[in-house]
Amino acid sequence: MEICVCVKRVPMVGGAIVVTPDGQDVDTAMAGFTVSPHEECAVEEAVRITERFGGSVTVLTLGPPQAADQLRDMLALGANRAVLLETDGSEWGAIATAAALADVVGDSRHDLLLFGNEAADTGGYQVPVRVAHLLGRPCVTGIKRLEVVAGSDGNPDRIIAGREYADAEETFDLPLPAVVSVKEGINLPRYPSLPGRLRAKRASIDVVQLGPRPPDGLVKQRLRVPAASGARSESLGSGAEAVPALMRLFDDLGVLR
Numbered sequence: 001m002e003i004c005v006c007v008k009r010v011p012m013v014g015g016a017i018v019v020t021p022d023g024q025d026v027d028t029a030m031a032g033f034t035v036s037p038h039e040e041c042a043v044e045e046a047v048r049i050t051e052r053f054g055g056s057v058t059v060l061t062l063g064p065p066q067a068a069d070q071l072r073d074m075l076a077l078g079a080n081r082a083v084l085l086e087t088d089g090s091e092w093g094a095i096a097t098a099a100a101l102a103d104v105v106g107d108s109r110h111d112l113l114l115f116g117n118e119a120a121d122t123g124g125y126q127v128p129v130r131v132a133h134l135l136g137r138p139c140v141t142g143i144k145r146l147e148v149v150a151g152s153d154g155n156p157d158r159i160i161a162g163r164e165y166a167d168a169e170e171t172f173d174l175p176l177p178a179v180v181s182v183k184e185g186i187n188l189p190r191y192p193s194l195p196g197r198l199r200a201k202r203a204s205i206d207v208v209q210l211g212p213r214p215p216d217g218l219v220k221q222r223l224r225v226p227a228a229s230g231a232r233s234e235s236l237g238s239g240a241e242a243v244p245a246l247m248r249l250f251d252d253l254g255v256l257r
Contacts, residue, residue, distance in 0.1 A: 001055035038116025075200035095216035098130030
């Protein structure tokens, strides 16, 4: 079974978010980079499927040359092949990204295209659905359970996918080839082994050079960091002296009514 997993290089932001002076990007000068957690789970799911049915896993990303590091991380998890659609580092919108991915995977014979449900930085929820539309393939999103079903000949021919909704589970039965976006929690990604890391370090990555970002009808005006919530605390006093103030507060909150 041939599976392609599309991943995205995203910044690891553990503290305050800083916007560049021109207001167009998040300042990542002091940040490291990783793959969105949903997509790491998608790679793990793909590797598990091929361990059961055979085949191979290709990881595909669109980004700057440095995105090769994230592809190697996914190769260390068990993916077999990596493809980098190399850009100049500028941010591509969902429309342009989906078109570029569809151009590449449309010429291949992948039985299943896996995505993370949304990127950890932009949270757009758009690329998987747009790719499926361009390829004319069935698509389900937000999946937390995925089962591949073999036909009478023993080869996989459909999938059963489940997602959580309103304290219940929706179940979908799709023919292959199909497009699926998964959510974090569908599995627990394995920790890369030392042999896997060494193999990933030596692996070659197929690079496809892309031209300038095509216009997609969307123009970013600016980014801004939301204002702080303004939460504050106030001391009512200490010991018995604070009791009157505490009673007034309870009265204001309606606790004593």
